[in-house]
Amino acid sequence: MRLVVVFLFLATVSATCHANCFIEQVVHQIHPLRPRSGAGGYRLENINCQSWRLAVETKNIINWKLVPEACEGYIGHYMLGKQYRKDCETVANVAIEYAKSLTLAGDGKDIWVFDIDETTLSNMPYYARSDVQFGALPYNDTKFNEWVAEGTAPPVPASLRLYQTLLPLGFKIVFLTGTAERFRAIRTSNLKAAGYHTWEKLILKGEADKGTTALVYKSKKRTELVNSGYRVLGNMGDQWSDILGDNAGDRTFKVPDPMYYIG
């Protein structure tokens, strides 16, 4: 059945395809060599990639390890195409409207919490690599940390626009990330190079929190902020573990991310 489909596909290629056909064929050849696995590592039959993405974004599918093999192309097109950008712009627009509707106390304690990866900085140059494939290949800690150490991640444009709107409104910015403390210097220079030139706090994950889940770690750090007199008026992240838990914030904003899951 599959062979027949492949044959028909190849037979029609010359009539219908564009310049990237060769690349697609090569990529297709790689697929049978890779284990098939969906959310949770099992094989998903007849997966609808749009439905999979919605289920991920709405926290129906959790604890997943890999983008389903069948959806690698779909997720790649989504992330590199217009829709991801538009989705991010819409979230930023809603957040800006909310931020502008508030009257701040003016005591410097009104904060907006931002996650970093896939929220304020984009790792797309890394995720688009052929050895990463938009999260369809297993996460490699060493490789990812090498990319972080380059310090060249661009901003998520919509989130940078939100950031630039929040500052003159009087919000103090707190970056709260699961990145390890040892990357403080490079993350600082990366944030500044991307346009995030000032902040109240940049909280990275120290040795004491190593091994705790993102949800527990971020809840704890937000609680410390609240205990210090800060008010979390807004909180934005690409993972539900960024925006659920203790002192999640008066309003939370979920930026799309169908490439990986952090619990």
Add this chain to the structure above:
Amino acid sequence: MRLVVVFLFLATVSATCHANCFIEQVVHQIHPLRPRSGAGGYRLENINCQSWRLAVETKNIINWKLVPEACEGYIGHYMLGKQYRKDCETVANVAIEYAKSLTLAGDGKDIWVFDIDETTLSNMPYYARSDVQFGALPYNDTKFNEWVAEGTAPPVPASLRLYQTLLPLGFKIVFLTGTAERFRAIRTSNLKAAGYHTWEKLILKGEADKGTTALVYKSKKRTELVNSGYRVLGNMGDQWSDILGDNAGDRTFKVPDPMYYIG
């Protein structure tokens, strides 16, 4: 500008359109007569309907009153087309996989909580009406209650399949709805006619809870269940107010609903 677009549209209609063109033109003529309003009642510029729907489903846009005028057609096509059905099937598949992974205590206290409207029963025959327009026209309590009183709502097929899977696994079913207590008889017959033939409890909103938000009301009712010894292993609803709050359940499942918001 708009007139030019309309002219070009009409000029190309004869060449490109199908049988429903006349209907589309009539619907288009109605639009200028209606107030433009987006999430929260304000005018949204350059709205991307896919982004709007994702933002609604991920709880970024809250407290909205109407489907944006510009998205009425998009939402209608989504709800009546294949994607809504596939999205519901995917949520049900994930829920079934979760349910099957559990070992129940066998004491009859393991429950699955279902919301009713747009979760187990579908109001599509109502929402597709020309005087409702998939939530693009203001909600009319009297009209909606007349529809509920007919008791003819069909099931959401994917959720019925989940229900049919849960029963033999040993789950007790609890329906928890914001529908008023006075509709108990008709809701009971409607559920049974739609295929939901048995349940542990059918909880409707009594006089004591009138005026409380859905989030507070449903939290209270779930807490009463837990205090009676029940364990909420799963909880499924089309609104975030169904699945957030106290005793939300070990796993929650968000069924798509871009037609209305209940806080």
